[in-house]
Amino acid sequence: MKKNLQKLIACGLVTAMFAGVLTGCGSSNKNNTAETNKQDNSATATATPGEKDGDTGSAKPFEGVKLKYATTQTASTGEENQKLIQLVKDETGIDIEFFVIPNSDSGEVDKTLVSLMNGDEIDIIYNTKPGLKTFYNAGVLTDLSELAKTESYDMASKFGDYLPVFDDAVYGLPAFSDIWITLYNKKIFDDAGVAYPSAKDWTWEKYVETAKSLTNTDKGIYGSLMLDYDCYNYMYALQKGWNPYKADNTANFDDPLFKESLNFYYGLGNNDKIQPSILDFKASGTAWNAFFTTGQYGMFVCGGWTTSVLNNFEKYPRDWKVGLLPLPYPEGQEASTLTVPGCYAIPTTSKNKEAAFAAVKCMAENQYKLGFGRVPARVDLSNDEVNEYIENSLAKPFAFDELTVDDFKTAWFDPTRKALSEKIIGPGSSVISQVVIEEGQLYGQGGEDVDAAIKNIQNKANAAIESDK
Amino acid sequence: MQAETKTKKYNRQKRENRYGAMFVTPYICGFILFQGLPFLIAIGLAFTNVRYISKIHDAKFIGFGNFIKMFHDQTTMDALGRTALYSLLYVPLIMIIGFTMAYLVNKGIHFKNLVRSMFFLPYVANMVAVSVVFTLLLGPKGPFIKALLAIGVENPPFFLYDMKTALPTVVCIAVWKGVGLNLITYLAALQGVSGDLLEAAEIDGAGKIKRILHVIIPMVSPTTFFLLISSVITSLQNLTIIQVLTQGGPGQSTTVMSINIIRTAFTRFETGYASAQAVVMFVIVMVFTIIQWQGQKKWVNY
Numbered sequence: 182m183k184k185n186l187q188k189l190i191a192c193g194l195v196t197a198m199f200a201g202v203l204t205g206c207g208s209s210n211k212n213n214t215a216e217t218n219k220q221d222n223s224a225t226a227t228a229t230p231g232e233k234d235g236d237t238g239s240a241k242p243f244e245g246v247k248l249k250y251a252t253t254q255t256a257s258t259g260e261e262n263q264k265l266i267q268l269v270k271d272e273t274g275i276d277i278e279f280f281v282i283p284n285s286d287s288g289e290v291d292k293t294l295v296s297l298m299n300g301d302e303i304d305i306i307y308n309t310k311p312g313l314k315t316f317y318n319a320g321v322l323t324d325l326s327e328l329a330k331t332e333s334y335d336m337a338s339k340f341g342d343y344l345p346v347f348d349d350a351v352y353g354l355p356a357f358s359d360i361w362i363t364l365y366n367k368k369i370f371d372d373a374g375v376a377y378p379s380a381k382d383w384t385w386e387k388y389v390e391t392a393k394s395l396t397n398t399d400k401g402i403y404g405s406l407m408l409d410y411d412c413y414n415y416m417y418a419l420q421k422g423w424n425p426y427k428a429d430n431t432a433n434f435d436d437p438l439f440k441e442s443l444n445f446y447y448g449l450g451n452n453d454k455i456q457p458s459i460l461d462f463k464a465s466g467t468a469w470n471a472f473f474t475t476g477q478y479g480m481f482v483c484g485g486w487t488t489s490v491l492n493n494f495e496k497y498p499r500d501w502k503v504g505l506l507p508l509p510y511p512e513g514q515e516a517s518t519l520t521v522p523g524c525y526a527i528p529t530t531s532k533n534k535e536a537a538f539a540a541v542k543c544m545a546e547n548q549y550k551l552g553f554g555r556v557p558a559r560v561d562l563s564n565d566e567v568n569e570y571i572e573n574s575l576a577k578p579f580a581f582d583e584l585t586v587d588d589f590k591t592a593w594f595d596p597t598r599k600a601l602s603e604k605i606i607g608p609g610s611s612v613i614s615q616v617v618i619e620e621g622q623l624y625g626q627g628g629e630d631v632d633a634a635i636k637n638i639q640n641k642a643n644a645a646i647e648s649d650k
Numbered sequence: 651m652q653a654e655t656k657t658k659k660y661n662r663q664k665r666e667n668r669y670g671a672m673f674v675t676p677y678i679c680g681f682i683l684f685q686g687l688p689f690l691i692a693i694g695l696a697f698t699n700v701r702y703i704s705k706i707h708d709a710k711f712i713g714f715g716n717f718i719k720m721f722h723d724q725t726t727m728d729a730l731g732r733t734a735l736y737s738l739l740y741v742p743l744i745m746i747i748g749f750t751m752a753y754l755v756n757k758g759i760h761f762k763n764l765v766r767s768m769f770f771l772p773y774v775a776n777m778v779a780v781s782v783v784f785t786l787l788l789g790p791k792g793p794f795i796k797a798l799l800a801i802g803v804e805n806p807p808f809f810l811y812d813m814k815t816a817l818p819t820v821v822c823i824a825v826w827k828g829v830g831l832n833l834i835t836y837l838a839a840l841q842g843v844s845g846d847l848l849e850a851a852e853i854d855g856a857g858k859i860k861r862i863l864h865v866i867i868p869m870v871s872p873t874t875f876f877l878l879i880s881s882v883i884t885s886l887q888n889l890t891i892i893q894v895l896t897q898g899g900p901g902q903s904t905t906v907m908s909i910n911i912i913r914t915a916f917t918r919f920e921t922g923y924a925s926a927q928a929v930v931m932f933v934i935v936m937v938f939t940i941i942q943w944q945g946q947k948k949w950v951n952y
Binding site: 294298315318319320460461463464465466611612615619620622623626628629641645648 | 702703704725785786788789790791808810811812813898899900901902903913917918919920
């Protein structure tokens with residue numbers, strides 16, 4: 182009896198230890214599906230009966246088809262994605278389930294890519310146009326050209342240059358574009374007695390001049406704020422016509438325009454002192470949302486996505502109003518801005534590519550209509566359609582800041598403004614981005630001179646390009 | 651009767667052995683699955699040109715290509731140099747401070763238990779929380795910079811963002827965080843040092859320093875040996891602390907091998923090359939450990 186009890190306890194403990202060791206190995210698919218079902222139900226519950234019933238009678242060739250959309254937990258529970266999958270359901274009859282993927286921090290491989298390379302069956306993924314390049318290099322994306330041809334769907338006339346085209350083939354459809362802007366704190370302008378700037382001829386020279394008149398370091402106020410992303414290093418050069426790659430596909434960082442750009446960006450903090458120097462910025466741990474949380478910066482040059490913070494008063498309470506301007510450009514150059522399109526793509530592991538294409542089309546064409554301040558990546562919209570969208574959807578959430586239709590049109594919908602890629606797209610791009618940040622900041626902090634920084638960037642970028650071949 | 655007792659004893663021993671094996675099996679399975687196999691795969695990958703974003707069937711066997719490349723790659727060699735510097739700073743500091751603090755605590759101070767807990771607290775603290783605290787402490791509005799400004803130092807260095815001070819600062823923070831374990835381990839060893847021996851040495855005319863050098867240190871040498879090996883290994887497992895404090899910067903001034911391996915694998919996608927670097931690091935640690943094992947015969951007293 183005693184022996185049996187001993188055996189039983191020993192076996193129990195060993196089993197428990199096995200379970201403990203292997204506890205992290207279980208597939209999370211069940212959880213994902215459970216979560217998805219829950220979300221599906223809640224999404225259905227939030228949809229208005231009218232919306233759902235209205236389409237019941239229309240032809241839906243993919244009625245009942247289930248697709249998996251890989252996204253993060255936060256994104257999958259977000260209102261926008263919930264409305265998006267409901268929209269796809271209403272328009273096509275397709276049920277989208279979320280395939281929850283962990284977040285990837287900067288410098289980490291995208292976990293969606295890990296999953297796809299592992300052969301996981303996923304039908305839809307989201308990424309930026311430059312981000313999709315890595316997926317393309319890994320050979321996990323479906324070429325959409327054939328699918329579009331079968332349906333006589335003209336992607337180019339709908340999305341133009343926003344399309345993620347790699348080696349002459351299309352690998353995704355863009356749903357919206359993030360366009361760079363200038364936000365300004367009206368209270369700081371009022372306190373300094375400076376007139377609000379105008380979008381007309383909004384050049385870097387005017388930006389610097391305005392920021393100087395706003396800066397009052399005794400009160401901890403800076404006229405300008407920029408973050409430490411890679412694109413700030415080459416933004417000015419891009420606007421002057423610089424290209425990261427030479428015609429022979431080698432790095433182009435030894436171009437004098439890039440040197441001018443480094444001097445310009447780091448000079449704003451080090452010489453003009455209109456914003457924290459990069460050393461102060463890093464050492465004080467300044468967060469990306471410091472403009473909204475501190476109220477200590479006159480102007481903020483940033484991607485348009487940051488405007489989503491403006492109407493989130495619960496998380497970002499403020500009593501001051503914000504103004505909106507386009508991205509400044511160098512005097513004497515044509516007006517330009519940085520953009521990065523957000524795209525939906527179909528992995529090669531999808532078992533139902535036709536249905537996935539129908540869903541992706543629906544998402545790309547209509548996501549901007551959901552009311553989340555998106556700038557459509559559509560080139561086929563008429564002027565009236567754009568005006569109607571801005572008046573009835575885009576501008577509404579910004580009522581507190583009294584942003585006008587014209588503000589949005591000038592910042593985001595100006596067809597004469599040249600759109601430049603925020604990210605470097607090409608061989609070795611991920612390493613190049615990291616090297617630009619490292620060496621650029623080293624120069625900005627006084628760790629090396631500008632020529633040494635450029636030489637290092639050029640050499641390391643060429644090595645990365647060579648290694649990527 | 652005696653034979654029966656022997657058989658019983660034998661059976662009991664056998665049963666205990668079986669239970670022992672059963673209890674060890676889960677750990678061995680976990681070790682094989684999560685450490686042994688990946689380690690063997692890494693060794694295999696180190697001899698190939700496999701890239702993270704390429705198909706495995708495109709990979710080619712390239713012999714010692716990755717190892718040769720490593721010794722011609724200035725970035726990797728610099729990272730290796732920084733790793734050595736990190737260890738050279740970390741190991742002596744943590745050993746000396748750990749022993750000194752343990753000696754003082756053992757000698758008898760007020761609030762002994764409180765002091766012991768205070769020293770051990772950083773060891774169990776969350777690394778991210780530690781990084782936030784030190785970023786604030788050493789930042790432009792932190793007390794260090796303010797103190798330096800107050801005593802008239804112009805342009806005081808931001809310790810974590812200066813090329814020259816970043817690595818030593820990270821080492822100091824790592825020592826502060828890890829010294830609790832050394833203190834506790836040394837304290838246990840010091841409490842085992844015979845009072846008779848110390849008294850005899852004192853009667854023989856040995857002063858305080860001589861007693862420490864010739865009695866206490868030799869008596870705790872097995873502990874020193876254990877802590878030395880574990881500190882060397884810990885000093886090479888520095889990814890977390892560097893990643894949360896400096897991310898390898900400014901420039902590459904804190905980019906040690908662990909950071910370099912991660913970047914090679916997950917930014918440059920060169921999985922084969924990253925594996926080769928990991929294998930070289932393993933060999934270095936193994937060589938150091940073997941040297942220490944061999945050397946211990948000369949200075950460790952059991």
